[in-house]
Amino acid sequence: MHKATTIFRKPPSVVTWAAVGGKKENEGPYGDRFDKINDDPYFTRATYEEGESQLQKQAVRIALEKVGMKESDVDVLIGGDLLNQCVGTTYGVRDYGLPFLGIYSACSTMSEGLLLASMLAAGGFADTAMAVTSSHFCTAERQYRMPLSYGGQRPPTAQHTATAGGALAVSPEGEAPYVRGVTIGRIVDMGVTDANNMGAAMAPAAYSTIREFFADTGMSASMFDHIVTGDLGKVGSRVLCEMGEREGIDIRSRHLDCGLMIYDSEAQDVHAGGSGCGCAAGMLCGYFLPELKSGRLKNILFAATGALLSPTVNQQGESIPSVSHLVWLSSDKGDSEI
């Protein structure tokens, strides 16, 4: 019988990556970790949407350039973002002319993209499988909440969508970091209806997937340097750690949330933290992958979370279903004897 978790017998390698950010992300604690910063929220284009596409285009190009690869070396590009019909991605990468698989997983897009790229590489279907995603404060605010010019006040539970993104490539052979395993998330809906409190809506999905990974593998939290979530923020992180404690799973002592890392919560006025596909993707490609490559980190679980609502159904009174896909990343190829 199959499980939601796959442990790779031959762990594929993350062979290159790039993180791109905006002005506010540059001013955060990890600003110097981004490969490229764009101070202009339009990215020199005419609209915010074109700007977000430009961000993804940059991320893919920089990731390839780092290792001297050409677009023609890529067998498949897997990508998506928060914008309606994922246009951040499709307009961003159309000029590359690569075989393309569109995905939608809200802010867990980088988890899903990395998971699928790893399966396609490990399954023999691609020598180089890329994943890309992004988010943009200005496109997300007007689509999900209010146009920026409205100047609406945000409640303390609200998070700030990162103007950021990341791209990476996975190959069957290569150096550290390695993708040792993945868990495909299940949709979890605990009835939260407040679109200004995404963290609370998403925390149960993260917990469901992390718990399932431990149950499927027999591993425990103590075997990992960090358990990394995408953008639970202050509220969702507290919920996640408490859910773990109730069932004897210690997440708290090694939990990091990209939404709490990317900005200085005191100095940068981001309320409950950062959010968006690009928050987790930027921190993964800017910080965690380099730390794993250098060996400063040995093993992490990367479980970005996505809130799968749309403004339309939320306004119809629906609650917010969420999902979290998990990737076990390691500096060590291991013998995968689980």
Added chain:
Amino acid sequence: MHKATTIFRKPPSVVTWAAVGGKKENEGPYGDRFDKINDDPYFTRATYEEGESQLQKQAVRIALEKVGMKESDVDVLIGGDLLNQCVGTTYGVRDYGLPFLGIYSACSTMSEGLLLASMLAAGGFADTAMAVTSSHFCTAERQYRMPLSYGGQRPPTAQHTATAGGALAVSPEGEAPYVRGVTIGRIVDMGVTDANNMGAAMAPAAYSTIREFFADTGMSASMFDHIVTGDLGKVGSRVLCEMGEREGIDIRSRHLDCGLMIYDSEAQDVHAGGSGCGCAAGMLCGYFLPELKSGRLKNILFAATGALLSPTVNQQGESIPSVSHLVWLSSDKGDSEI
């Protein structure tokens, strides 16, 4: 070197499927092929969006029931639709609690879902991988064009979004039909900006992928009973066949388009034909898969096409990028000596 095309050494099997439609689809030439018809456009729910979710829920349940499978037998469900943030799918399947991968590929969603399900099954990552998608005339019209109550007049090139959907499951072992190969499509944008002429925008993507499949495999059109596109309609189908003729690829003599099949173009007032994720998915699950199972059809290429625009960027003056993923389906497992 890898190519966009994969020919499976051990072709996985499509083990079950189901097609669900609405009233207009029931009145079309293939109405009796749908497993379930819903005369009520609300599907007994309060909103059209909830109705579309209900459609996907039905399709998954019926496909499982046909072969006596339970939800717990499914290792992964892959799905998406046209609605913003793919809420037709996420709200439709959330109650099933399955490991879930969201995809976005507009009206080529069933091609992408079947392609990925086949790779996950053939790669050893799933014993049962499902794919599901849908579209709904009332949700699509108000999201992409005008609310129905506006009563806007539609130009002759416009197509009618099908209220339909389909679900299927792929396993490494099983009976016919088999998935012999797949080609991951590339994004193609020839500069069409008219959102009421999707067929013309999508035809070059279909042609790009079909041509690539033939080039990668050395096969030719004469080896297939039909080359099936998703919803090119009258205009796009003419463009596709002409593009083939210019380069000596005979698509015309065996071309079928689900958008031209699903309705009676004389009697049902659908202008250039049907469209939507559910058009191709409904015809695949209602007609083509049963015909392949019975052996009345031997080999088809199923290349649904998706227009990757959003209303926002289209109104900003952007053209319409498109993609088409291709699946070679066969009544014969073959020796796959390509």
